[in-house]
Amino acid sequence: MGILYNQVADQLQALIRDGVYREGERLPGVRVLSRQFGVSISTILQAHQTLEGRGYLEARERSGYFVRLPAKDAPEPIMQRYRAKPVPVSARDMALELCVDEQKRMVPLAAAVPHPDFLPVRQIQQSILWAGRRGLEYQDYAFPGKESYRRQLAQRMATLGVPVTADDILATNGAQEAIILALRAVTVPGDIVVVESPSFPGILHALEVVGLRVIEVPTHPSDGLSLEGLQVALEQWPVKACVVVANHSNPLGACMPDERKRQLVDMLEDARVPLIEDDIYGDLFHSGERPRPAKAFDRTGNVIYCSSFSKTISPGLRLGWMVPGRYMAEARQHKYFVNLATSSIPQLAVAHFLEQGGYDRYLRSARQNYRQATERMRATVARWFPEGTAVSRPQGGFVIWAQLPGKNTGTDVYRRAREENINVAPGLIFSTASKYNNCLRINSANPWSDRIEGAVRRLGELAEQSLNG
């Protein structure tokens, strides 16, 4: 990270790890540290907050910051074994219990939906008012999308290494619809599709909508989809598509290295199997450079790129887009058949927001916020969850994946927690098999509060209870 307080935090963390500052000790005062590091007092205060988020410091009122070691610095989850047989996808009742509507009364740790504090509420409001004043521009069906919106997207795609024009882009109702249109464009019901395991439940829902069968290929917590597993699947079955979240997969947060993305794209092109890429978390990397999408390595139009602004601007807009490559004609027709066009107002508003340059400015701070929230959540889970819990280290996005000891601990904790109005996503919805009954996914895009901290601690207690009886 180039940002100063992160550098200070990293150095302080190293000092703690090396035992220079021991658990329970009070950290030197801010003035002392300010001199020591040669930075301003406010930078030291920001570094403190960062380390608090990571679980290495504890603020005590009127006493300053005290060192603590993150209770157990949990290991990363292990990769699941390859499962060879395609199965039909069928919905689980639980999916609806996780949706936002149900969450309103509960502590919202389930759905991967950011709290408005993480969103550019004021800026998008300005852009909606700007668009709202253009009454004649939003009367028509915006098929295949408002020109201004698609032109802005084309400019952004170019910066990601995907040189396209507005004509190559289709506006959609979020990434979910884009994935469904992509699947419809390249499959017929009954076809076999490869997905990651654990898989974002929305992708499994999309497969069910289209009537497809699934092969789940294991995903590595840091490197993403197992290319070896994919190779086996391609050799054994007539696979018709592969759906991948290459950047900051949900739920693991894994980011596929560029070289593996290139291999993935080439492997699928050789097999003549279309790749459907969901890049919804691509803009929310925690450090370094914006990871490139797999689409950037596509030379033949075989990659169908899908994304949306639901995690970065506002979920309520329901605004996404796709770059269908050589499957444009089919995707266009399906879009027209399912709902003719995407609502015009959100497109005009987002086009205006992007054009003003406000989006990139907002993203810089949003990434810091998501990173801090995720690190704090990781530290809190590591601290309160039972011995033997593994916790993901997401490189982007804002969800945490916890693998608990025991066989059904995740599902069990989910059920018990709902009775206490805490909503969390049970691992079992991330697979068609019962592979992740010991897991939980936790949304960390909430402002930190005693209520949130208490809820995570309570999840840990419920897990202990589940393990002990």
Place this chain on the structure above:
Amino acid sequence: MGILYNQVADQLQALIRDGVYREGERLPGVRVLSRQFGVSISTILQAHQTLEGRGYLEARERSGYFVRLPAKDAPEPIMQRYRAKPVPVSARDMALELCVDEQKRMVPLAAAVPHPDFLPVRQIQQSILWAGRRGLEYQDYAFPGKESYRRQLAQRMATLGVPVTADDILATNGAQEAIILALRAVTVPGDIVVVESPSFPGILHALEVVGLRVIEVPTHPSDGLSLEGLQVALEQWPVKACVVVANHSNPLGACMPDERKRQLVDMLEDARVPLIEDDIYGDLFHSGERPRPAKAFDRTGNVIYCSSFSKTISPGLRLGWMVPGRYMAEARQHKYFVNLATSSIPQLAVAHFLEQGGYDRYLRSARQNYRQATERMRATVARWFPEGTAVSRPQGGFVIWAQLPGKNTGTDVYRRAREENINVAPGLIFSTASKYNNCLRINSANPWSDRIEGAVRRLGELAEQSLNG
């Protein structure tokens, strides 16, 4: 019609029909008629315009109004014969050529999309700005729909004889999505569904999206779906759903009488076949009272009501709704799976518009405008199309259905017209069979102009050419 100038127009028209005023004669001056009918001069002027719209008068500059008989007062189209075998639905390439995007360069007589002159552009802009200022209210996924929007809809549904609460309503991306969700809720791929013939192409697209087979039952130009035909279909095949536009069917404009709606609902309930009703034109009746939806006769929750604001407020909002009755759980789940929720801003804006009472005020004038536009289009088609052409008399909505002599005249005229940048909907897309190749559907929701009149006249000439060559 309760409106004075319409009464005057009706009486003048009767005088013309009875030969009191003969073709080519100049009508008495406005002052004379004003005394004769005991109404104001402006009422006489409005009556003149109305009769001009119907094709019985022709304005000549500085000379007044001259009587003409609508060239040939074309008969109504005849009902097609029943076709017994269910067939899979497959898309026709032509569908996309009709969509708005393609129309922009052409005379827009194809898509059933109102010109903004027919829409409450200023009012909805006000409501969008009102909604836009409520930044925090549109951040979340609005699943199953914004409360304020669903509450306003519940109030409107009650006035139609459908007493429901906000909880019974699901917000959708237009009526098209509602129909697809309804079909998904009650069928599985391969099932057989009854539709009207001729059928709105969007319904055929919906059937294709879900992978269904279709039985087309003839629709009477005034009375709607043939209940006798439906009975035969129900007896011969395992029908799983029936999709009907009971009020002002597209393309015929037929409105099913209440008693037949009741029979339709009872017949399907007895057969345990769900009725999917598309009421998108219900608010656009041309005279008398708002026709009740079939849903008003539903005692068991077997009718799935679908509608939208695309024809009445703005197509670009992409905002509709459904009342799924006893199929709510399935419809909800499918909505969540296909795109999670409908965009929030349009819902807040329409809720505000409805709450302010502006919608009903606007509808009163919109109905007059649509009626006049449709009558004028009907008269113009009757005047310029070849001898032997039958033309629908829509009781609501804004499309005209013309049945031409010859076998492929409709398709032929469509093709020739496109080369001259006139876009019109060919009959063949209103059926899976090649039943309506002699037909055209014409959108009349455009401000009248020489360009429109010239285009209709040209369609007539192309039809003559087609018949003679």
